[in-house]
Amino acid sequence: MTKPTRVVVNDKMQRGYVYYRMEPMGKNFHPDFKPQLTPKQLLELGVFGGRYMTDCAQEFPADWFDDAKLCSERHDPKLNHFGVNASQPLAVWREKGWIYHEDPRGWFQWYCRYYMGRRCDDDERQIKRWKAVKRHVAQIRKNCQRGDLQCRRRQRQALLHWAYDSRKI
DSSP: OOOOOEEEEEEESSSSEEEEEOOOOOOOTTOOOOOOOOOHHHHHHHOGGGTTTOOOOOOOOOOGGGGOOSSSSOGGGGGGSSSSOOOOHHHHHHTTTTTTTBBBOHHHHHHHHHHHHOOOTHHHHHHHHHHTTTTHHHHHHHHHHTTTTTTHHHHHHHHHTTOOOOOOO
């Protein structure tokens, strides 16, 4: 464990939220959590229509945003790696109870903070959700020829959102 680093968040969705990074960046993940892509790679590939994290770059390493595909005005599916919308509105996430109060932007915010070294009460639930998404890998393997990136593009994009590299299926 490294010396805890205090982080204070002040963005459009959180004011004065404080958390601590307890682990080195990208290290000491739960043994069941093995994402195939880093947050930086996801942002570069194009996820969440580019709308995600446009106002919170100060919280994360600047190089994550060097080649990120972002659009602060709106959700633009053309910015997604597969060029399709694979997201549900934040209101749906809230309705379904998928939002943890400390991560009002959802899964990807949790993953970015986890990657940076934060550990919290929601880790176990989010890792279970991540593992459950893997069922989509089986659907692509069953229904698509290997390497056919045009097959099930929406499902492939959704897998990217969850740090599964669907380009390799």
